[in-house]
Amino acid sequence: MTIIEIENLSAGYEGKVIIEKCNLSIQHDDFIGIIGPNGGGKTTFLKALMGLIPLRTGQIRVFDNEKQVPKILIGYLPQINHIDKKFPITVREVVLSGLIQTRNWLQLPSKNTESKLQHNLQLLGIESLQHKIIGELSGGQMQRAFLGRAIIASPKLLVLDEPSTFVDSNFESELYDILENLNKEMAIVMVNHDLGTISSRVKTIACVNRNFNYHPSNEVTTEMLEQYHCPMDIIAHGAVPHRILHNHN
Amino acid sequence: MDQIIGVFQYTFFQNAIIASVFTTIICGIIGTYIVTKRIVFITGGITHASFGGVGIAFYFGINPILGAAVFAVLSGLGIEYMSKYKDIREDSAIATLWSLGMALGIIFIFITPGYTPNLNSFLFGNILTVSYTDLYAMFAVVLIVVVFFALFWRLIMYIAFDEEFARSQNIPVQLFKYILVSLVALTIVINIRVVGIILVLSLMTIPPSVVNLFVKRFEYILLYSILVGLSGALFGLFMSYWLNIPSGASIIFALVIIFFLGKLLSIVLVKKKSTEGLSGNI
Ligand SMILES: Nc1ncnc2c1ncn2[C@@H]1O[C@H](COP(=O)(O)OP(=O)(O)OP(=O)(O)O)[C@@H](O)[C@H]1O
Ligand SMILES: [Mg+2]
Numbered sequence: 001m002t003i004i005e006i007e008n009l010s011a012g013y014e015g016k017v018i019i020e021k022c023n024l025s026i027q028h029d030d031f032i033g034i035i036g037p038n039g040g041g042k043t044t045f046l047k048a049l050m051g052l053i054p055l056r057t058g059q060i061r062v063f064d065n066e067k068q069v070p071k072i073l074i075g076y077l078p079q080i081n082h083i084d085k086k087f088p089i090t091v092r093e094v095v096l097s098g099l100i101q102t103r104n105w106l107q108l109p110s111k112n113t114e115s116k117l118q119h120n121l122q123l124l125g126i127e128s129l130q131h132k133i134i135g136e137l138s139g140g141q142m143q144r145a146f147l148g149r150a151i152i153a154s155p156k157l158l159v160l161d162e163p164s165t166f167v168d169s170n171f172e173s174e175l176y177d178i179l180e181n182l183n184k185e186m187a188i189v190m191v192n193h194d195l196g197t198i199s200s201r202v203k204t205i206a207c208v209n210r211n212f213n214y215h216p217s218n219e220v221t222t223e224m225l226e227q228y229h230c231p232m233d234i235i236a237h238g239a240v241p242h243r244i245l246h247n248h249n
Numbered sequence: 250m251d252q253i254i255g256v257f258q259y260t261f262f263q264n265a266i267i268a269s270v271f272t273t274i275i276c277g278i279i280g281t282y283i284v285t286k287r288i289v290f291i292t293g294g295i296t297h298a299s300f301g302g303v304g305i306a307f308y309f310g311i312n313p314i315l316g317a318a319v320f321a322v323l324s325g326l327g328i329e330y331m332s333k334y335k336d337i338r339e340d341s342a343i344a345t346l347w348s349l350g351m352a353l354g355i356i357f358i359f360i361t362p363g364y365t366p367n368l369n370s371f372l373f374g375n376i377l378t379v380s381y382t383d384l385y386a387m388f389a390v391v392l393i394v395v396v397f398f399a400l401f402w403r404l405i406m407y408i409a410f411d412e413e414f415a416r417s418q419n420i421p422v423q424l425f426k427y428i429l430v431s432l433v434a435l436t437i438v439i440n441i442r443v444v445g446i447i448l449v450l451s452l453m454t455i456p457p458s459v460v461n462l463f464v465k466r467f468e469y470i471l472l473y474s475i476l477v478g479l480s481g482a483l484f485g486l487f488m489s490y491w492l493n494i495p496s497g498a499s500i501i502f503a504l505v506i507i508f509f510l511g512k513l514l515s516i517v518l519v520k521k522k523s524t525e526g527l528s529g530n531i
Binding site: 050051052071074076078082083084087088089090093094097098100101105106107133149159 | 285287400401403404406407409410411413414415416417418419420461464465466467470
């Protein structure tokens with residue numbers, strides 16, 4: 001079942017086109033890994049997909065149960081680096097802000113939101129940190145909190161921009177188990193530099209380097225690497241299945 | 250002691266105290282927003298731009314505070330509108346607005362024929378001369394600010410913390426920002442009579458900065474900033490009366506003293522905590 005249909009999309013900033021000719025249709029059970037070099041336009045693509053930056057051409061159609069709708073619930077984990085680490089907000093509130101759309105417009109607390117919150121914090125192992133200020137957390141803990149914020153509303157589409165940044169290898173495999181579970185209920189689009197993870201955990205792959213190329217399998221080929229000049233980490237994770245790929249030079 | 254009680258009999262002093270209360274409520278709330286959102290510099294730009302409005306209003310014989318209000322709101326909305334398209338860290342653009350406002354103000358006041366107004370009252374304010382009209386206007390702003398923040402503080406906090414995420418969740422972020430920047434502009438204008446254009450910024454920034462030394466939650470900073478501001482304003486007000494010095498300056502001076510005392514206390518507390526930690530380990 002299609003939830004999002006992207007047609008001939010191009011987008012950029014201040015008159016500069018960053019990505020063009022994107023065509024993609026996202027199914028309700030997709031798990032798409034996005035790879036590409038730094039500055040290739042991965043984050044830009046995600047922002048265009050969510051309507052955070054205006055499209056220069058093309059269109060995005062959104063569907064719910066085969067019917068076209070103006071919007072669906074989207075969970076978003078931004079690439080870490082754009083938040084103010086000194087901002088006076090607790091971990092609790094950060095995660096709760098993921099319910100911003102589904103709560104009443106005054107954002108008053110309720111039994112229901114509280115139990116959702118506690119379940120979510122438990123899942124991510126950050127219960128004991130909930131009253132801390134977000135900036136006091138380590139990078140990995142912060143990433144968990146932001147993941148919590150992204151998934152707490154049970155969105156139809158989960159958009160993750162490099163979710164494993166700062167996360168230790170223990171939690172990383174736990175993270176992908178969590179994502180695998182979530183994938184039963186929502187589509188996932190994930191940017192990741194770690195090719196080992198991409199090919200073992202995602203279902204399909206898209207390469208973004210100014211243009212957009214979708215590969216309907218999770219096999220990372222040498223040709224893809226060459227075409228997209230992807231200087232990416234290849235990390236082997238103990239028990240996690242992975243492929244070692246050729247260097248491309 | 251008689252002197253303390255005696256001064257309360259004067260209407261101007263009663264008005265000044267009421268004005269202090271109103272002012273610190275407004276500034277505590279809006280100040281917390283601009284400090285945590287890190288738009289102090291933008292607020293400075295709006296403040297000084299409003300002086301242009303004062304000058305032009307004088308020239309055309311309109312109420313100068315009205316002129317300031319129009320200029321402040323328009324420059325605030327303008328900056329917000331621009332930042333929709335560009336990341337507004339455009340320091341130099343804001344600095345230009347800053348001095349342009351002052352320049353326009355001076356020029357128009359200079360070319361106003363006849364009587365030259367006393368600029369000091371706009372630059373430094375005088376809380377001891379606030380009128381009932383001023384008080385009513387302040388009360389209206391208090392109501393608007395308090396109601397808006399009481400209803401929406403969570404949304405305001407979420408948007409200030411991570412605007413992009415809020416936008417990804419279909420929150421009308423731009424609308425909130427326009428409303429908030431208008432409230433910032435109103436806050437500035439309403440305080441011109443109290444502490445003046447030059448000093449109003451610190452009336453907003455010092456209380457939350459002091460509170461933030463000890464408290465790290467948005468909603469508590471909002472509340473405690475009002476209390477800190479009020480102590481500074483009252484302390485300054487009495488100083489001004491007894492020492493016969495300008496009230497705006499003495500209020501800001503009192504706030505700066507509170508800031509340094511707070512800083513000192515926070516350093517002592519940190520030291521104490523770390524030595525406790527050490528002895529605990531031994
Ligand atoms: N807000 C912005 N304004 C102007 N240009 C931008 C902005 N954000 C990104 N760019 C430019 O767009 C290009 C693509 O950036 P983008 O963040 O999409 O890359 P990316 O593939 O996500 O890179 P990374 O792997 O480093 O996260 C870069 O050249 C960058 O300089
Ligand atoms: Mg990126």
